[in-house]
Amino acid sequence: MRRLTYFIVICAALYGGYWFIGANRVEAGVRAALVELEAEGWDAEAEVNTRGFPSRFDTTLSDVSFAVPGDQWGYEAPFVQALALSYRPNNVIIVLPDEQRLRFPGDTGTLTADRLRASATVQPNLALAFDNLTAEGEMLTYTSDRNWTLLITKLITAARLQPDTNASYDVYAKLDDITLPEGTGAITTMLADADVRLQDPLDRTTVEVIVEQIVVNAVQVTWDNVVLTGRGQLDVDASGLPTGQIGLEIENWQAILPRLVDAGVIDRNFSDQALTMGSLFAAGQDKMVLPLKFENGYSSLGPLPLGPAPRLHFTR
Known part of the structure; x- marks a missing residue:
C-alpha cells in the first residue's frame, strides 16, 4: 500500500x-x-x-x-x-x-457578436505543422465610426490539410443573411469553396506564404433575386502573379445595378450606360456570363480591364 x-x-x-x-x-x-x-x-x-x-x-x-x-x-x-x-x-x-x-x-x-470563436489543430511534431482550423460567429454587427452598419447573422470558415499532402488545403467560407447598409438590400448567402496549393507547408517556421495554385470549386452570392455563381482555376508563377480565369454567371443581372448605385459603387449618372453595356455583354438575356481573367500581370472582367493582378506571395 x-x-x-x-x-x-x-x-x-x-x-x-x-x-x-x-x-x-x-x-x-x-x-x-x-x-x-x-x-x-x-x-x-x-x-x-x-x-x-x-x-x-x-x-x-x-x-x-x-x-x-x-x-x-x-x-x-x-x-x-x-x-x-x-x-x-x-x-x-x-x-x-x-x-x-x-x-x-x-x-x-x-x-x-453573440458568439465568436475558433478551433485550430497543429500536428504533434517539432514544426507544429498546420492541420485544420474552423471559425464560427453569430450575429456579427460591424458599426462604423462613419455611421453605417453591417450585420452578418451567421459566419463559418474552415481550412484543413488535404489527406496525403503536406501543403495543399481545402478552404471554405459561408456567410448567411447579410444585412447591408440602408438602401442596398440583403445578401442571403455568400459562399466560397477552393483548393489551395502552397509551395511549402504552413508551420511555426513559416515566414513567407507562396501560393502555387488555386482551384475555385464554387463561388455563390445570392443578393435578393440576383444570383452569382462561378468556378475556375488560377496557376501562380514564381513572382506571385496568377494566370487563368474564373467563369462567372449572373442571373437577373439588371437588378443589381440600382443597388450598386445606392451603395456608391456606380455613379447614378453612369447607370444608364452601365445598363446598355450589360445588355450587350448578356446579349439581351437575363443571365450574363463573364470570365474573370488574370493574364500577364493584369486582370479583367470580360472586356473590362480591372487593373494589376494581385500578387499571391505573402510575407509576415
Whole structure:
C-alpha cells in the first residue's frame, strides 16, 4: 500500500511539473511572439497569463492592442483566450470577446457578436505543422465610426490539410443573411469553396506564404433575386502573379445595378450606360456570363480591364 502511495505521489509531482513547465513555455512563447512583432515594426501590446492547473492550459491575453506598420490596420480587444487540454496542447480553442475595435484602410469601427470563436489543430511534431482550423460567429454587427452598419447573422470558415499532402488545403467560407447598409438590400448567402496549393507547408517556421495554385470549386452570392455563381482555376508563377480565369454567371443581372448605385459603387449618372453595356455583354438575356481573367500581370472582367493582378506571395 505504501509503495502505491509513493507511486501516486511521484506521478502527481511529475504531472504537476509537466503542467508548470508547459504553462511557462506557453507564456514565454506568446511574449516572444509579441517582442518579435515589435521588432518588425508592429505595435503589439497584451498582458499574458496562463491558468487551468491541472488539466488545462488556459492562456488569456488582456488589454490586447495590435497595429501593423503604417498604422492602417489595427485591432483592440479587452481579451483573447486560447484554451487547450494539458494532455492535448496541439488542439486549441480561441475565444474572442463580444466587442472588438477594428481599423483598416478607409474605416474604423466596432465589431460585436453573440458568439465568436475558433478551433485550430497543429500536428504533434517539432514544426507544429498546420492541420485544420474552423471559425464560427453569430450575429456579427460591424458599426462604423462613419455611421453605417453591417450585420452578418451567421459566419463559418474552415481550412484543413488535404489527406496525403503536406501543403495543399481545402478552404471554405459561408456567410448567411447579410444585412447591408440602408438602401442596398440583403445578401442571403455568400459562399466560397477552393483548393489551395502552397509551395511549402504552413508551420511555426513559416515566414513567407507562396501560393502555387488555386482551384475555385464554387463561388455563390445570392443578393435578393440576383444570383452569382462561378468556378475556375488560377496557376501562380514564381513572382506571385496568377494566370487563368474564373467563369462567372449572373442571373437577373439588371437588378443589381440600382443597388450598386445606392451603395456608391456606380455613379447614378453612369447607370444608364452601365445598363446598355450589360445588355450587350448578356446579349439581351437575363443571365450574363463573364470570365474573370488574370493574364500577364493584369486582370479583367470580360472586356473590362480591372487593373494589376494581385500578387499571391505573402510575407509576415
